[in-house]
Amino acid sequence: MDFGVSTFVTDEGIRPDVLAKALEERGFDSLFLAEHSHIPVSRESPYPGGGDLPRVYYRTLDPFLALTAAAAVTERLILGTGIALLPQRDLIHTAKEVATLDLLSNGRTAFGVGVGWNREEMSNHGTDPKTRGALINEQLAALKQIWTEDEAEFHGDHVDFDPIFAWPKPVQKPHPPIYIGGESAAAIDRLVKYADAWLPRAHTSADELIRVRAELADRGRPDIPFTIFGAGRKAEELDGYASAKVERVTFLLPTRPEAETLAKLDEFVAAADPYR
Incomplete structure (x- = not known):
């Protein structure tokens, strides 16, 4: 298995360029950054992790700017969003941001x-939560058109535009790999139809990973790679990922100042070495 890190970069923790350089020096292959544009003061949506919403959610840097800083000081590190909240984003701007990052990093973007x-x-961005699944499906289909066609157009129920010119095109062909976050039936269906890799969260059991692998094979997509998002260091969990033939595990890195972060990375190295 390969190993990377998933984290929130904020104005209170290690800088993304310093973090990226430290990851590459220690042999990690990837950095996946979370995204939240803002947190509404009045919020009824419960935090999926339970309890109070952690401080890092309020203070995340823009992932594409942070990953560009990471790209500037590394040569091999895969630069990923984990995850970009696509239904809240302007589609054409997002296409340009992803393609620009891929160009500046010489083809190291994972979307x-x-x-x-x-x-x-979502609502503050004008997104109807009830239709966000249908919206993201059309967005993914439209992104592929923008990235691969000189005169791209798309006409759907939620995304609609006449032919456009949009450069740069990504370095990776046909486009940067699309990773689908989530473990629901809708997410797996989206993975089959629109994506290149799966990004399940760490609580997903080895049995479930194996079951999904079999479902993907039955649906004609047997070679989709799995990247675990936000794992811990327990050997029994890592053993399970290895038994499920997971291609990559990203450790969940807490957001801390530089010295604490570097010490934590060294702990991750010790946990990863037996599985590399």
Whole structure:
């Protein structure tokens, strides 16, 4: 298995460029950054992790700017969103941001996406939470048109535009790999139809990973790679991922100042070494 890190980068923790350089020096292959544009003051959507919403959700940096800083000081590190909240984003701007990052990094972008959970945050972007699944499906189909066609157009129920010119095109062909976050039946269906890799969260059991692998094979997509998002260091969990033939595990890195973060990375190295 390969190993990377998933985290929230904020104005209170280690800088993304310092973090990225430290990851590459320690042999990690990837950095996946979370996204939240804002947190509404009045919020009824419960935090999926239970309890109070952690401080890092309020203070996340823009992932594409942070990953560009990471790209500037690394040569091999895969630069991923984990996850970009695509239904809340302007589609054409997002296409340009992803393609620009891929160009500046010489083809190291991994575009992780999901539908999100914070309904009030979505609503502030003009997104109807009830139709976000149908919206993201059309967005993914439209992104592929923008990235691969000189005169792209798309006409759907939620995304609609006449032919456009949009450069740069991504370095990776036909486009940067699309990672689907989430474990629901709708997410797996989206994975089969629109994506290149799966990004399940760490609580997904080895049995479930194996079951999904079999379902993907039955549906004609047997070679989709799995990247675990936000794992811990327990050997029994890592053993389970290995038994399920997971391609990559990303450790969940807490957001801390530089010295604490570097010490935590060294702990991750010790946990990863037996599985590399």
